[in-house]
Amino acid sequence: MIETISDIVRFPLPVGEDFFIKRHRFEAGDKNKKRICIVTGIHGDELEGQFVCYEVARKIKKAAGKLSGIVDIYPAMNPFGIDSITRGIPAFDLDMNRIFPGNTDGDMNEYLASEIIKELTGADLVLDIHASNIFLTEVPQIRINEVSANELVPLAQKSNMDLVWIHGNSTVLESTMAYSLNSRGTKTLVVEMGVGMRITKEYGEQLTSGIFSLMSELEIWQGDVDNIKSPIIAHDSDGTDVCFLNASCTGVYIKEKEYGALVQKGDLVGRIISPLSGDVLEDVRAPEDGLLFTVREYPIVDEGSLMGRILRKKVLLENKK
Amino acid sequence: MKKSEIYSFKGLYRDDFKVTGYEFGEGNKTVCIVGSLRGNEYQQIYVCSRLIEKLKEIEEAGMIKKGKSIMVIPCANPYSVNIKKRFWSIDNTDINRMFPGYDLGETTQRIADGIFKVVKEYKYGIQFASFYMPGHFIPQVRMMKTGNENVDLARKFGLPYIVLHKPRPFDTTTLNYNWQIWDTEAFSIYTSSTEKIDKKSANLGVNAVLNFLEREGVIEYKSVPFFPSKVVESDKFITIRSSNAGFLDSIAKVGAEVHKGQIIAYITDPYTAQVLQTVKADHDGVIAFAYDSPLAYKNTALFKIIP
Numbered sequence A: 001m002i003e004t005i006s007d008i009v010r011f012p013l014p015v016g017e018d019f020f021i022k023r024h025r026f027e028a029g030d031k032n033k034k035r036i037c038i039v040t041g042i043h044g045d046e047l048e049g050q051f052v053c054y055e056v057a058r059k060i061k062k063a064a065g066k067l068s069g070i071v072d073i074y075p076a077m078n079p080f081g082i083d084s085i086t087r088g089i090p091a092f093d094l095d096m097n098r099i100f101p102g103n104t105d106g107d108m109n110e111y112l113a114s115e116i117i118k119e120l121t122g123a124d125l126v127l128d129i130h131a132s133n134i135f136l137t138e139v140p141q142i143r144i145n146e147v148s149a150n151e152l153v154p155l156a157q158k159s160n161m162d163l164v165w166i167h168g169n170s171t172v173l174e175s176t177m178a179y180s181l182n183s184r185g186t187k188t189l190v191v192e193m194g195v196g197m198r199i200t201k202e203y204g205e206q207l208t209s210g211i212f213s214l215m216s217e218l219e220i221w222q223g224d225v226d227n228i229k230s231p232i233i234a235h236d237s238d239g240t241d242v243c244f245l246n247a248s249c250t251g252v253y254i255k256e257k258e259y260g261a262l263v264q265k266g267d268l269v270g271r272i273i274s275p276l277s278g279d280v281l282e283d284v285r286a287p288e289d290g291l292l293f294t295v296r297e298y299p300i301v302d303e304g305s306l307m308g309r310i311l312r313k314k315v316l317l318e319n320k321k
Numbered sequence B: 001m002k003k004s005e006i007y008s009f010k011g012l013y014r015d016d017f018k019v020t021g022y023e024f025g026e027g028n029k030t031v032c033i034v035g036s037l038r039g040n041e042y043q044q045i046y047v048c049s050r051l052i053e054k055l056k057e058i059e060e061a062g063m064i065k066k067g068k069s070i071m072v073i074p075c076a077n078p079y080s081v082n083i084k085k086r087f088w089s090i091d092n093t094d095i096n097r098m099f100p101g102y103d104l105g106e107t108t109q110r111i112a113d114g115i116f117k118v119v120k121e122y123k124y125g126i127q128f129a130s131f132y133m134p135g136h137f138i139p140q141v142r143m144m145k146t147g148n149e150n151v152d153l154a155r156k157f158g159l160p161y162i163v164l165h166k167p168r169p170f171d172t173t174t175l176n177y178n179w180q181i182w183d184t185e186a187f188s189i190y191t192s193s194t195e196k197i198d199k200k201s202a203n204l205g206v207n208a209v210l211n212f213l214e215r216e217g218v219i220e221y222k223s224v225p226f227f228p229s230k231v232v233e234s235d236k237f238i239t240i241r242s243s244n245a246g247f248l249d250s251i252a253k254v255g256a257e258v259h260k261g262q263i264i265a266y267i268t269d270p271y272t273a274q275v276l277q278t279v280k281a282d283h284d285g286v287i288a289f290a291y292d293s294p295l296a297y298k299n300t301a302l303f304k305i306i307p
Helices: A047-060 A079-083 A109-122 A146-156 A171-175 A179-183 A201-217 A313-320 B041-058 B077-084 B109-121 B149-158 B168-175 B175-181 B198-213
Strands: A002-012 A018-027 A034-041 A070-074 A126-129 A138-143 A163-167 A188-195 A232-238 A243-247 A251-255 A269-275 A281-284 A288-295 A306-312 B002-011 B016-023 B028-036 B068-075 B124-128 B136-138 B139-142 B159-166 B185-190 B231-234 B240-242 B245-249 B261-269 B275-279 B285-291 B301-306
Touching: A002 A109, A018 A047, A018 A079, A018 A109, A034 A047, A034 A201, A047 A070, A047 A126, A047 A188, A047 A201, A109 A163, A109 A179, A138 A146, A138 A179, A138 A201, A138 A313, A146 A163, A146 A179, A146 A188, A171 A179, A171 B168, A179 A188, A188 A201, A201 B275, A232 A313, A251 A281, A251 A288, A269 A306, A288 A313, A306 A313, A306 B016, A306 B124, A306 B149, B002 B109, B016 B077, B016 B109, B028 B041, B028 B109, B028 B198, B041 B068, B041 B198, B068 B109, B109 B175, B124 B175, B124 B198, B139 B149, B139 B175, B149 B159, B149 B185, B168 B175, B175 B185, B245 B285, B261 B301
Parallel strands: A034 A070, A034 A126, A126 A188, A138 A163, A163 A232, B028 B068, B028 B124, B124 B185, B139 B159, B159 B231
Antiparallel strands: A002 A018, A018 A070, A138 A188, A138 A288, A243 A306, A251 A269, A269 A281, A288 A306, B002 B016, B016 B068, B136 B285, B139 B185, B240 B301, B245 B261, B261 B275, B285 B301
């Protein structure tokens, strides 16, 4: 096995520093070997993927003889963001996942985006690991744009995630990395799991098992693979599978149910309270039976803030058939 | 002048969030003008304040035509302005990426919805807009090429340039784009600055709106400086980029005519002052945009030239 750590892009910054993005490559096998890319850190405040990168690298090193392909690990696509606890690209106030496919002749960020696309295009599979944001915890899930569902769902089923959410297309999503790669024929799965600024170790371990399962599927990994769970699949192109719980007023949110809970209509999911008056401003109740798969972690809510998402019971029943 | 609340919600430990509109004249909803959607758009608020001052005089003099009403919303995001933050205070989302909005959605989607429900009723929509990069613009009317743009109408502002801009995916959630899609004739006006108040270009912006109102028969008003507009497509702009990172020492100003080969800036080494790049105009033309920050990254668009 050949192991290398190299820069996929490097250039000087204005004052005494170079900018670079690092790739850790593990390579073994013959000429026609397949390649899987583990990408994370496009949003600098999402750190769940950090542990996954470590775990994948650690496990490959431990059983190097089982590798028969290329595994590329990119732990920090937005190093400025990770360094400064910033979701977007600091200094530019840009969401990096809204500038793809980029432009080789464009500014620094457009150039970076184009180099990333160049680097990843042609891989047999790309996993883009996100961690929700600092406000919400998500159960481990794959999100798939309906336009790529046929190619991606069979792979997503082998990723050891709890949920596969196939959502409708929107023009804005066309500027994401996953859309750019999928539209170029490079299969890319978007993982959402956990919460921003934190690492949920059990989720990291769950996804790591999923990655080795996918590597085995692609014949990149000859070693043992853990038992893989079957995800719930929500074909939600028409937006009818999920209930959104939005705050009716501004206040402090106290959660009463944890993520992954099965709830019934009328169950108390949380409360919005006023610390100033000592009153409950809103009892947040489940509008329907289902699975609470998104839960608010950050307590301050404005009117409209998302407090949770419930996957409707009909989807759970469809998946049992 | 009637002051009204366009959208509001209660704050937790802050005063209520309020978007305020100023209405002039009565009757058909004819022209709506929107200033800042972001917390750093001070110039955009300032231009609206000067416009409100002028429209108040015009209304008091009985010079708004019967059956026409004008709305000015100087600021759609006072919460962010007051804490000097460009985007939304809690989640850093951009109201100008949330149109047409959603009344049951997240906070900035609701704000966008609350504003859009009011502004989409107007025949003409004018937004004082800003660019995401720090810099100065040549005053211009900008329109998205959605197929609904009307260039002849844009000439009625009497600004030197009309810029046509092909929408990118993220533009589809802006106010301007949605105005056009919902059948309002929409225009963005760029005066020269964002975070600094530039009175001269603010005055140009105010005059541009008054020109438009006068030529569209909304107000009676004596003519103010009026330029024949040159129509340019934004992808025809010549961009001059830094080939090195360092300090920017800019020589040419926005609006200046430059010639091919003319030196317009230097990039220097921040530690040794050594010149790393002599930036030259590679075409004859007028500088439409000049970057304004001492720090230049590699590949930064330092100037945009209209050939």
